[in-house]
Amino acid sequence: MTPTGTVTPTGTGTLHFLQGNEVCAEAAVYAGMRFYAGYPITPSTEIAERLAWRLPQVGGTCIQMEDEIGSLCSVIGASLTGLKGMTATSGPGYSLMQEAVGYAIMAEVPLVIVDVQRGGPSTGLPTHASQGDVMQVRWGTHGDHAIVCLSASTHQDLFEIMIRAFNVSETFRTPVVVLIDEIVGHMREPVRIPDAGEFELTERLLTSVPRDVDYHPYFPREDGRLPMSHFGGEHRYNVTGLYHDMWGFPSDDPRVTNDLIHHLMNKLENRKRDLTFTKEWYTDDAEIMLISYGASARSARHIMEDRRAVGMRMGLIELQTLWPFPGELVRERCRQANYVVVVEMNMGQIVHEVKTAVDRPERVFLANRVDGEMITPVDIKHLVRVIQGKGI
């Protein structure tokens, strides 16, 4: 299958009618991504299809690897040489990538992974929607680590979130996961591709150390950032998944290992403010606060507007950053609410983070749906009526 439609691919500033998966691809190209490796898996395959056609037009490289493991490994390699890199997959493929996710975290390699969620566990529901990978993204790879995960519910937002994902990955030398779902991935809606220069793009911070002068690839500056040197270029250094010193060579010196794990955690956890993206509706006076993300947030927004029209004080926080979880912001916004309803398509994943964050966890409820169908505004309305003691 080839990409369809009659869009002009670099038709910036004009409206296009695209699938969410195609938006991921176009936004990545806009953000400067020039290396993609992937393996076919529903419901993310259109990203690879679009990029196989699209990347060579701008001098980029797209390769179909032998599996998801090889896909992420080759993206890590390409990224180290200086290209912005990306892969895309769905739950089962993302499971296979977990070891390499840890490598990218440890070796501090900037890259973006798009996970278009399907129903799980196992091969699950390939062509249906779910949001069951939230905790896999947080804890999928072994060992202590921090991770950045962004999400979006509309295609215009998705375009911007993809750009932010690349900017965050380059700024912090870290993998960033863009977590969408089958609905956002396969749905078509109008998208305006921004003009060149409309969004600021973060380019790689390169070292100013000249050739033949000792360069420390893993020695953070005062602001915590580590200037890179294109692997294979002027400076020879070592890259490893083992605990390592500032030259990148393995070390099990307790001071080195302790400093490194704290650096890897702190560089993200201490910068939550810079990493927190949300959209908010009526959070100043909401008595019932909805919290959602991805496709579920579309239904939440719908019922919120519907209930507002009949005078109910309902508000909505759409989380565009899932990890690191913006707990302080959630606590602040929910302080006045009588009830907090977390809307997600899983057995309850972000709801636990919300309960941990707020002052009164007993007032946090889960509105979910796990049958592969999209949670509807009516589903949410029913739950709110039950909470209020009104019956369905």
Added chain:
Amino acid sequence: MAVTDYLRRRFMPHIWCPGCGHGIVLNSLLRAIEKLELEKNDIVMISGIGCSARIQGYVDFHTMHTLHGRALAFATGIKMAWPLLKVIVPMGDGDALAIGGNHFIHAARRNIDVTAIIMNNSIYGMTGGQHSPLTPCGDQATTAPYGTVDSPFDVVRLASAAGASFIARTTTYHAREMTRLLAAAIEHRGFSVVEVLSQCPTYYGRKNDAGDAVAMMEGFRDGTVRIDRKTAETSDGDPGRLDGEAAGTPIGLFRREERPEYCEAYRRRVVEPAMAAGRGESETP
């Protein structure tokens, strides 16, 4: 440039056991690189996990120590992104052909310009002597106390069937031939495979009464038969087979052929037409 200039001498002594063959491979490899007069900055060495993978820490090139079995996948990304680099991937037998077997056959199929060195000591050394996909059937290992039941791969035949365009086999006994073969492999444009039979006296040798390192290397001398390319090409298209094969394990250069290299083919067949036709403004197909 002297061979020792290619070494990161501050990391010596190395971690390999007394009698291990991997140091001989390092020696021959550096002499091959010296012979080719390559600059240190031109070479990228990507390794996976295991005793063999540690070779990467001792050489003063661009070096990367990756995940078990995945070195060729990392190397594919690096080579595609920067095709001018010389990419060398040293692997052990378990690393390359058990956990990394899939990446191995696909790298061979693509004919990407990477040199794969398989340091075959028939055992997992780093973890203490478990059987590998190259352990001969019936041999002893810590996970095969009654002898292995599995049959081993033949690396030459496997690489041949998968499409590698340069295939050689040698041993640590034939160190100077190893240098020549490795130099030819690095120079070759395409996926090159050099299998090196290497001795592990600590685990394989001890478990299988193969004697000390010297005895094991004498075994490589006496148990191998040199093949020349002409003989290989006449044997029914099966480059691993010799007439009267019982004579011993065939060693030498089995294949060297010109086939389109992957990065070059991608640039010529995909990138150039796409950029020329599209200029980024064409309609989608």
